[in-house]
Amino acid sequence: MKEYRPIKEGKVREIYDTGDNLILVATDRISAFDHILKNQVTGKGQLLTQMSAFWFDLTRDIVPNHMVSVDVKDMPEFFRNDRFEGRSMLVKKLEMLPIECIVRGYITGSGWESYKKTGLVCGIKLPEGLRESEKLPEPIYTPSTKAEIGEHDENISYERSVEILKKLYPERGEEYAEKIKDLTIAVYIKCADHAAKKGIIIADTKFEFGLDEDGNIVLADEVLTPDSSRFWPVSEYKVGQSEPSFDKQYVRDWLRANPDSDYDLPEEVIEKTVDKYREAYEKLTS
Numbered sequence: 339m340k341e342y343r344p345i346k347e348g349k350v351r352e353i354y355d356t357g358d359n360l361i362l363v364a365t366d367r368i369s370a371f372d373h374i375l376k377n378q379v380t381g382k383g384q385l386l387t388q389m390s391a392f393w394f395d396l397t398r399d400i401v402p403n404h405m406v407s408v409d410v411k412d413m414p415e416f417f418r419n420d421r422f423e424g425r426s427m428l429v430k431k432l433e434m435l436p437i438e439c440i441v442r443g444y445i446t447g448s449g450w451e452s453y454k455k456t457g458l459v460c461g462i463k464l465p466e467g468l469r470e471s472e473k474l475p476e477p478i479y480t481p482s483t484k485a486e487i488g489e490h491d492e493n494i495s496y497e498r499s500v501e502i503l504k505k506l507y508p509e510r511g512e513e514y515a516e517k518i519k520d521l522t523i524a525v526y527i528k529c530a531d532h533a534a535k536k537g538i539i540i541a542d543t544k545f546e547f548g549l550d551e552d553g554n555i556v557l558a559d560e561v562l563t564p565d566s567s568r569f570w571p572v573s574e575y576k577v578g579q580s581e582p583s584f585d586k587q588y589v590r591d592w593l594r595a596n597p598d599s600d601y602d603l604p605e606e607v608i609e610k611t612v613d614k615y616r617e618a619y620e621k622l623t624s
Contacts, residue, residue, distance in 0.1 A: 339415045349374050362427045370589050376602045383425035385615045386563045392623045393561040401521050403557040404429040432548025432558055437499050438482045439522040444541040446471050460493045469578045479519045517555050518547045529562055536621045543567035564615050584618035
C-alpha cells in the first residue's frame with residue numbers, strides 16, 4: 339500500500355496529493371486570532387467536511403466546485419480507515435486565486451468596530467444609525483489577502499483586488515475580480531436564505547475560488563462552516579447586542595476574557611464548542 343504524507347498543513351487542515359487530485363483532511367485542531375490552539379475539538383473535522391459537502395451540492399447551480407467525493411472508498415487505500423473517515427474530501431486540482439472573498443450581511447465583529455469609529459467597513463460607506471448586529475440593506479463584499487500561518491489577513495478594497503488579479507492575469511484579471519465578487523454575493527444570498535428557513539442567520543462568511551485548466555472559476559476550499567462563518571440562532575437574534583452563535587465566537591470570547599490562557603482551553607469550552615458545531619450542522623442539513 340502506498341503511503342502518503344501531507345504536501346501542506348494549514349491551521350486546521352492537511353492536504354495530500356494523489357496525482358490527479360488532492361485530498362483535503364479536516365483535523366480536530368481549532369484556531370483563533372491566527373493561532374492554533376493547544377486543544378483538539380473531537381469530531382470537529384467530520385462536521386466541517388460534511389457541512390462543506392452539503393453546501394457544495396446546494397450551490398452547484400450557481401458555480402461549479404472542486405468536490406469529487408467525501409467517500410474514502412473513492413480514495414487510495416491509505417485513506418480507507420477510521421483516521422480519515424468522514425473528514426476527508428477528494429477534490430480537483432485548481433490554481434487558487436490569492437483573494438479571500440468575504441461577504442457581510444450583518445454588521446458585527448471588526449466591521450462593527452470600524453463602523454463605530456468611521457462609518458465605514460473596509461472602506462465602504464454604510465448608512466448612519468446602524469446598530470450592532472443589524473442586517474445591512476444589502477450584503478457587502480470586503481475582500482482580503484490570504485495570509486500565511488501566524489500572520490494576519492489584510493483587508494483590501496475591491497479596486498485593490500482588481501490590481502492584484504490583473505498583475506497575475508493581465509488579460510482576464512479584471513474579469514476574474516468582478517466574477518468572484520458577484521459569485522460570492524450570489525452564493526451567500528442563496529445559502530443565507532436556506533439557513534434562515536432552518537433557524538440560523540449567516541451573518542458573514544468567506545469563500546475561496548480557483549481556476550480549472552480551462553481558466554474557469556471554481557468554488558473551492560471549505561464553504562460556510564463554523565470556522566469560516568458567523569452563525570446566529572434566529573430565535574435569539576436581537577439588534578443592538580453581540581449575538582450568541584453556533585460558530586467559534588464562543589472560543590474567541592473565552593480567550594478575550596482569559597488573556598493569560600496561552601491558547602489552552604478548558605474541557606467545558608471544548609465540549610460546548612463541538613456541541614454548537616453539531617447543532618448547526620444538524621439544523622442546516624436536517
